[in-house]
Amino acid sequence: MKKLTSKWEGYLFVIPAILFMLLLIGYPLIYNIVLSFQDVNLSNLANDSNQFVGFENYKELANEEAFGISVKNTIIYTVGSVVFQIVIGFILALFFSMKFRLADFLRGFIMISWLIPLTITALLFKFMMSSGVGIFNQMLLSIGFIDDPIPWLSDPKIALWGIIIANIWVGIPFNMLLLSTGLSSLPEDVYESASLDGANWFQKLIYITLPLLRPVILVVMMLGFIYTFKVFDLVFVMTGGGPINSTEVLSTLAYRFSFNEFEFSLGAAAANVLFLILFVVSLIYLFIIRKDEEA
């Protein structure tokens, strides 16, 4: 009897959280899914005579030239950003784990790029990457690395990488912080015995640090992926999806459909594709974590 009561009590404590989740997360999510199966635009937004149109919006979306491009761009953008963020973040984390004088201060200092509002970062990078007076080109030109200024954001073939570079800069501190927390929690004794066995620095890194850090790296990758995949502000401010569609990503496409062309259902469909991909990635992550725990 006593056990039962405590069980009930437990559930009571969970109710606020569940209600909160359902209302604030579940409702918009479900509304968005419903919206994507209807034909809602400005003229029928107010009345409730919204027609169920099945997968029409998704078909229309698939026929949009910009859709395929934006899926491809989103994936390139995300993978490119996350890979470099983790690699550079990891190198910096290793660097700061050497505990030299001012290491803690500098590590905190680097966080600044994470603290600056994204729109400001975007404007700064847009300015720095402008082909005439931008500091990127000035520096590269002055060290003789290039002969002509690189049109960072105005060449359709390069623009996406311009934004990726800005995003790498933004994401490094976050990755570094999580990874250095992970590094500092690794057991010292393993390294000691490895030293006794004659392992060099590189061997310790490959055979001890990386395997032990695997769960942390997975989390960082996962968070980085989600955070980067739904990018909006950076792209919107730096290029607005241009030149042509070369930097259009799923989020800016969904925004354009919804608030420029007032095709709310089409926008919702694009947003749902974004959500679906993230959902699948999250499931894969959960699967890997579970396997890790079982092992």
Place this chain on the structure above:
Amino acid sequence: MSKKFFGIVVLMALLVLAACSGESVTDSDSDNNASNNDEEEVQKDVTVWYYYTGKQEELFLTAIDEYNGAQDVYEVKAEYVPFPDVKKQLSVGLAGGTLPDMVQMDVVDNASFAAQGVLEDITSLVEEWGEADQFYEGPLKSVTYNDGYYGLPVGSNALGLFYNVDMLEEAGVEPPTTWDELLETAETLTSGDTKGFAISAVKSEEGAFQYYPFLRSSGAEYTDLDSEGAIGSLSLLTQLVEEGSMGADVVNATQDDLARQFAQGKLAMMVNGPWNIERLKSENPDLNFAITQIPKDEEYASVLGGENLAIIKDSNVSGAFDFLTWFLETERTEKFSAETGVFPARKDALENSDFWTNDEHLRGFVPIMDVADPRGPSPEWPEISDAIQIALQEALTGTKSPKEALQGAAEKVDEILN
């Protein structure tokens, strides 16, 4: 046991959800009822969404206070909605049943909102008022949809050619008047860091806006984008980039970016609008610049910008229209426009005053106002604009030839319109 309980929790939550959505439905219902009942008497409150900032905002609010003090039939209440949010807020308001009675909007959006049934057809009221013929043709066209009026223009602007007088004098050239002269002059003025000419070809409405004068000058329309004239206009801009007289990064430069470069002396000529005059003066007080017509092909052309006040469908129409016509009385609109350094949409207001013809910069825009065309007007403008922006960027980045780019755009526009 636990499963059952979880079921109950979910059920409860769903009930709450249902209750929530139900509530919002009844909310908007009661709103409608309320407005219906009130219409029989006189509905006093008139809410208006505006996006004026700075001096314009100050004077607009002063005008509202004056209006509220001068009569007691209506009470106008103003709410600020930032310009980039107007369209978003309108759709949110539409869904939630929280629309104002009147809304300020960009001239280019008026037709699409009218077509979507958001705005009230005020044709009979405007005809009764009888002052529509005092307005500039372009601005008035922008409030028209299917031969009806869906708002009134309150302020206008257009694009002109800004040129750095000192730089042109130094190079010994006159401001260009034709496309050939533009090519030549721009090349002469380009040296080192300084570019001869620029338009904003960014991927947003601004890009389409800036390209429009060139399209219209060739005699082409947005409905015949694959015509010889249209192709000629895009070829001109492409040639300017190829020859280096216009920077390749114009595809990523907003009109504000151009103004900044122009103020710093990195640009000798640019296409821009009167709203940036104050910015130029404040960023570089020594800048010696003037404004003239954008060089022409067949005829001088420009594109119309500015703002309208439109009345929301089934709202407090009589109150909103009363304030609107009061605000647009010749002297009031003249004073409001002159004090804020913009153009009135009424021709008689402009002709009444020598403010515009005397201002050393604004006077450049006086002849331009006569040739300024609104974009569209088409309810499908956002999509058409998108096609134009893409074609512009394809040509300027060398991804496609001007001809191929515009053929693609023309196909898209055909598809959109049919």
